[in-house]
Amino acid sequence: MTKRKNVSLRVPLEQVDRVKELLESEGLREREVKNTLWSYEGEGVYLNMYPSGTLLIQGKGAEAWADRILERIEAPEGPLAGCDEVGKGDLFGPLVLCCAVVNPENFKKVLSLSPKDSKSMKDDELLKRAEKLKKYVNRRCIVLMPERFNELYREYGNINRLMDDAYRKLVQSIVRDFRPVRVVIDRYSFRNPFQDMGVVDFLEKGERDVVVSVASMLARAKFLEKLRELEDNYGLKLPKGASSEAKRLAQKLKREDPELANTLIKSSFNGG
Structure with missing residues:
Protein backbone atom coordinates (compact mmCIF):
# COMPACT_ATOMS: atom_id res chain seq x y z
CA MET A 1 0.00 0.00 0.00
CA ILE A 73 -0.14 33.80 -2.70
CA GLU A 74 1.17 37.31 -3.25
CA ALA A 75 4.77 38.10 -2.31
CA PRO A 76 5.39 41.35 -0.39
CA GLU A 77 6.54 44.47 -2.20
CA GLY A 78 9.65 44.79 -0.06
CA PRO A 79 11.69 42.94 2.58
CA LEU A 80 9.84 41.87 5.72
CA ALA A 81 11.49 41.45 9.12
CA GLY A 82 10.45 39.63 12.27
CA CYS A 83 12.10 39.34 15.68
CA ASP A 84 11.77 36.94 18.59
CA GLU A 85 13.75 35.72 21.58
CA VAL A 86 14.47 32.34 23.13
CA GLY A 87 15.88 31.49 26.55
CA LYS A 88 13.94 33.97 28.66
CA GLY A 89 12.17 31.08 30.39
CA ASP A 90 15.24 28.83 30.69
CA LEU A 91 17.32 28.67 33.86
CA PHE A 92 20.39 27.47 31.98
CA GLY A 93 21.93 28.78 28.80
CA PRO A 94 21.83 32.08 26.98
CA LEU A 95 19.19 34.60 26.11
CA VAL A 96 19.09 34.76 22.30
CA LEU A 97 17.35 37.53 20.36
CA CYS A 98 17.10 37.20 16.58
CA CYS A 99 15.69 39.29 13.75
CA ALA A 100 15.11 37.60 10.40
CA VAL A 101 14.63 39.41 7.08
CA VAL A 102 12.95 37.80 4.07
CA ASN A 103 13.25 39.41 0.63
CA PRO A 104 10.27 39.21 -1.77
CA GLU A 105 12.06 36.80 -4.13
CA ASN A 106 12.54 34.29 -1.29
CA PHE A 107 9.16 34.72 0.40
CA LYS A 108 7.42 31.73 -1.21
CA LYS A 109 10.43 29.46 -0.67
CA VAL A 110 10.24 30.34 3.02
CA LEU A 111 6.51 29.56 3.06
CA SER A 112 7.23 26.16 1.49
CA LEU A 113 9.45 25.32 4.49
CA SER A 114 6.45 25.88 6.80
CA PRO A 115 8.06 27.94 9.57
CA LYS A 116 6.22 27.99 12.88
CA ASP A 117 6.69 29.04 16.49
CA SER A 118 9.68 27.17 17.87
CA LYS A 119 7.79 26.29 21.08
CA SER A 120 5.56 23.96 19.05
CA MET A 121 8.47 22.02 17.48
CA LYS A 122 10.70 19.15 18.56
CA ASP A 123 14.38 20.06 18.64
CA ASP A 124 15.51 17.65 15.89
CA GLU A 125 12.83 18.82 13.47
CA LEU A 126 13.53 22.46 14.28
CA LEU A 127 17.29 22.17 13.70
CA LYS A 128 16.83 20.56 10.29
CA ARG A 129 14.27 23.11 9.14
CA ALA A 130 16.20 26.08 10.55
CA GLU A 131 19.26 25.02 8.56
CA LYS A 132 17.20 25.06 5.35
CA LEU A 133 15.67 28.44 6.20
CA LYS A 134 19.10 30.03 6.59
CA LYS A 135 19.61 29.76 2.82
CA TYR A 136 16.72 32.14 2.15
CA VAL A 137 16.85 34.53 5.11
CA ASN A 138 19.10 37.36 6.27
CA ARG A 139 19.48 37.48 10.03
CA ARG A 140 21.05 39.26 12.95
CA CYS A 141 21.23 37.72 16.44
CA ILE A 142 22.41 38.82 19.87
CA VAL A 143 23.52 35.97 22.12
CA LEU A 144 23.86 36.80 25.81
CA MET A 145 25.57 33.92 27.58
CA PRO A 146 24.66 33.67 31.29
CA GLU A 147 27.76 35.46 32.60
CA ARG A 148 27.22 38.47 30.29
CA PHE A 149 23.46 38.33 30.80
CA ASN A 150 23.97 38.49 34.57
CA GLU A 151 26.19 41.57 34.25
CA LEU A 152 23.55 43.34 32.17
CA TYR A 153 20.71 42.19 34.40
CA ARG A 154 22.44 43.77 37.41
CA GLU A 155 22.83 46.97 35.38
CA TYR A 156 19.23 47.13 34.08
CA GLY A 157 17.46 45.46 37.00
CA ASN A 158 14.70 44.29 34.66
CA ILE A 159 14.86 41.74 31.87
CA ASN A 160 12.38 43.59 29.68
CA ARG A 161 14.40 46.83 29.78
CA LEU A 162 17.49 44.79 28.88
CA MET A 163 15.61 43.32 25.93
CA ASP A 164 14.35 46.75 24.87
CA ASP A 165 17.89 47.95 24.25
CA ALA A 166 19.04 44.70 22.65
CA TYR A 167 16.13 44.75 20.21
CA ARG A 168 16.71 48.41 19.38
CA LYS A 169 20.30 47.56 18.39
CA LEU A 170 19.10 44.65 16.26
CA VAL A 171 16.39 46.69 14.55
CA GLN A 172 18.79 49.55 13.83
CA SER A 173 21.19 47.03 12.27
CA ILE A 174 18.64 45.33 10.01
CA VAL A 175 17.02 48.62 8.96
CA ARG A 176 20.44 49.98 7.98
CA ASP A 177 21.54 46.86 6.12
CA PHE A 178 18.33 45.41 4.61
CA ARG A 179 15.74 48.23 4.50
CA PRO A 180 12.68 46.20 5.54
CA VAL A 181 9.28 47.80 4.92
CA ARG A 182 8.02 46.32 8.20
CA VAL A 183 9.55 44.87 11.36
CA VAL A 184 7.34 42.78 13.66
CA ILE A 185 8.54 42.07 17.20
CA ASP A 186 6.69 39.49 19.27
CA ARG A 187 5.29 41.51 22.18
CA TYR A 188 6.98 40.64 25.48
CA SER A 189 5.75 43.52 27.69
CA PHE A 190 2.73 45.76 28.12
CA ARG A 191 4.78 48.90 27.46
CA ASN A 192 5.79 49.53 23.85
CA PRO A 193 9.42 50.73 23.81
CA PHE A 194 9.51 51.07 20.01
CA GLN A 195 6.91 53.78 19.41
CA ASP A 196 9.57 56.13 18.05
CA MET A 197 10.68 53.52 15.47
CA GLY A 198 8.01 53.93 12.82
CA VAL A 199 8.81 50.71 10.95
CA VAL A 200 8.28 48.50 14.05
CA ASP A 201 5.03 46.74 14.99
CA PHE A 202 5.13 45.38 18.57
CA LEU A 203 2.42 42.72 18.32
CA GLU A 204 0.67 40.38 20.74
CA LYS A 205 1.03 36.80 19.47
CA GLY A 206 3.63 38.02 17.01
CA GLU A 207 4.48 34.41 16.14
CA ARG A 208 1.37 34.46 13.93
CA ASP A 209 3.53 36.54 11.58
CA VAL A 210 5.49 34.36 9.16
CA VAL A 211 8.85 36.10 9.61
CA VAL A 212 8.54 36.19 13.42
CA SER A 213 8.16 32.40 13.25
CA VAL A 214 11.37 32.23 11.22
CA ALA A 215 13.16 34.38 13.81
CA SER A 216 11.80 32.15 16.59
CA MET A 217 13.21 29.06 14.92
CA LEU A 218 16.62 30.63 14.24
CA ALA A 219 16.83 31.90 17.83
CA ARG A 220 15.94 28.46 19.19
CA ALA A 221 18.55 26.78 16.98
CA LYS A 222 21.22 29.20 18.25
CA PHE A 223 20.08 28.65 21.85
CA LEU A 224 20.40 24.87 21.47
CA GLU A 225 23.85 25.24 19.90
CA LYS A 226 25.12 27.40 22.76
CA LEU A 227 23.51 25.20 25.44
CA ARG A 228 25.30 22.19 23.92
CA GLU A 229 28.60 24.10 24.04
CA LEU A 230 28.12 24.75 27.74
CA GLU A 231 27.32 21.07 28.34
CA ASP A 232 30.44 19.99 26.44
CA ASN A 233 32.70 22.54 28.13
CA TYR A 234 31.62 21.68 31.68
CA GLY A 235 30.62 18.02 31.36
CA LEU A 236 27.07 18.59 32.59
CA LYS A 237 23.63 17.79 31.25
CA LEU A 238 21.70 21.07 31.49
CA PRO A 239 17.90 20.74 31.54
CA LYS A 240 15.91 23.10 29.33
CA GLY A 241 13.23 25.33 30.77
CA ALA A 242 12.64 25.89 34.47
CA SER A 243 11.47 22.44 35.54
CA SER A 244 11.92 21.04 39.03
CA GLU A 245 14.92 19.11 37.70
CA ALA A 246 16.48 22.34 36.42
CA LYS A 247 15.82 24.11 39.72
CA ARG A 248 17.38 21.30 41.76
CA LEU A 249 20.55 21.38 39.66
CA ALA A 250 20.69 25.19 39.84
CA GLN A 251 20.39 25.14 43.64
CA LYS A 252 23.12 22.49 43.88
CA LEU A 253 25.49 24.50 41.68
CA LYS A 254 24.86 27.71 43.60
CA ARG A 255 25.71 25.94 46.88
CA GLU A 256 28.74 24.04 45.65
CA ASP A 257 30.27 26.27 42.95
CA PRO A 258 28.87 29.83 42.76
CA GLU A 259 31.39 30.84 40.10
CA LEU A 260 30.31 28.00 37.80
CA ALA A 261 26.68 28.79 38.57
CA ASN A 262 27.22 32.34 37.31
CA THR A 263 28.56 30.88 34.04
CA LEU A 264 25.59 28.57 33.50
CA ILE A 265 22.53 30.14 35.17
CA LYS A 266 20.67 33.36 34.36
CA SER A 267 20.28 35.41 37.53
CA SER A 268 16.78 36.60 36.56
CA PHE A 269 15.62 33.32 38.16
CA ASN A 270 15.97 34.37 41.79
CA GLY A 271 14.39 31.17 43.01
CA GLY A 272 16.68 28.96 40.94
Missing part, protein backbone atom coordinates in the same frame (compact mmCIF):
# COMPACT_ATOMS: atom_id res chain seq x y z
CA THR A 2 1.40 3.42 -0.99
CA LYS A 3 1.93 5.81 1.91
CA ARG A 4 -0.21 8.92 1.62
CA LYS A 5 1.86 12.01 0.89
CA ASN A 6 1.76 14.88 3.39
CA VAL A 7 2.91 18.40 2.55
CA SER A 8 2.74 21.42 4.85
CA LEU A 9 3.30 25.06 4.05
CA ARG A 10 2.78 28.38 5.78
CA VAL A 11 0.06 30.74 4.57
CA PRO A 12 0.16 34.39 5.71
CA LEU A 13 -3.03 34.87 7.72
CA GLU A 14 -4.03 37.88 5.63
CA GLN A 15 -4.01 35.62 2.55
CA VAL A 16 -5.92 32.63 3.94
CA ASP A 17 -9.09 33.74 2.14
CA ARG A 18 -7.25 33.83 -1.21
CA VAL A 19 -6.37 30.16 -0.75
CA LYS A 20 -9.94 29.30 0.23
CA GLU A 21 -11.25 31.02 -2.92
CA LEU A 22 -8.86 28.97 -5.06
CA LEU A 23 -10.06 25.69 -3.54
CA GLU A 24 -13.70 26.62 -4.00
CA SER A 25 -13.10 27.67 -7.61
CA GLU A 26 -11.54 24.26 -8.25
CA GLY A 27 -14.68 22.50 -6.97
CA LEU A 28 -13.30 21.12 -3.72
CA ARG A 29 -15.84 20.42 -1.00
CA GLU A 30 -15.72 22.03 2.44
CA ARG A 31 -15.87 19.67 5.43
CA GLU A 32 -15.89 19.89 9.23
CA VAL A 33 -12.58 19.19 10.98
CA LYS A 34 -11.92 20.14 14.61
CA ASN A 35 -9.33 22.80 15.44
CA THR A 36 -9.09 24.11 11.86
CA LEU A 37 -10.07 27.43 10.31
CA TRP A 38 -11.45 25.39 7.44
CA SER A 39 -10.95 22.09 5.66
CA TYR A 40 -11.56 20.98 2.06
CA GLU A 41 -11.47 17.66 0.23
CA GLY A 42 -11.17 16.73 -3.41
CA GLU A 43 -10.37 13.63 -5.43
CA GLY A 44 -8.18 11.79 -2.90
CA VAL A 45 -6.79 15.00 -1.39
CA TYR A 46 -7.51 16.76 1.93
CA LEU A 47 -6.45 20.29 2.92
CA ASN A 48 -6.62 21.53 6.52
CA MET A 49 -5.97 25.19 7.39
CA TYR A 50 -4.95 25.76 11.02
CA PRO A 51 -5.15 28.98 13.08
CA SER A 52 -1.33 29.10 13.24
CA GLY A 53 -1.22 29.65 9.47
CA THR A 54 -0.03 26.10 8.71
CA LEU A 55 -1.78 24.42 5.78
CA LEU A 56 -1.55 20.62 5.80
CA ILE A 57 -2.18 18.90 2.47
CA GLN A 58 -2.64 15.13 2.47
CA GLY A 59 -3.15 12.61 -0.27
CA LYS A 60 -3.16 12.55 -4.04
CA GLY A 61 -1.26 15.35 -5.75
CA ALA A 62 -0.33 17.06 -2.47
CA GLU A 63 2.86 18.61 -3.88
CA ALA A 64 1.07 19.85 -7.00
CA TRP A 65 -1.60 21.47 -4.82
CA ALA A 66 1.11 23.12 -2.71
CA ASP A 67 2.67 24.59 -5.87
CA ARG A 68 -0.69 25.93 -7.08
CA ILE A 69 -1.43 27.50 -3.71
CA LEU A 70 2.00 29.16 -3.56
CA GLU A 71 1.35 30.61 -7.02
CA ARG A 72 -1.86 32.20 -5.71
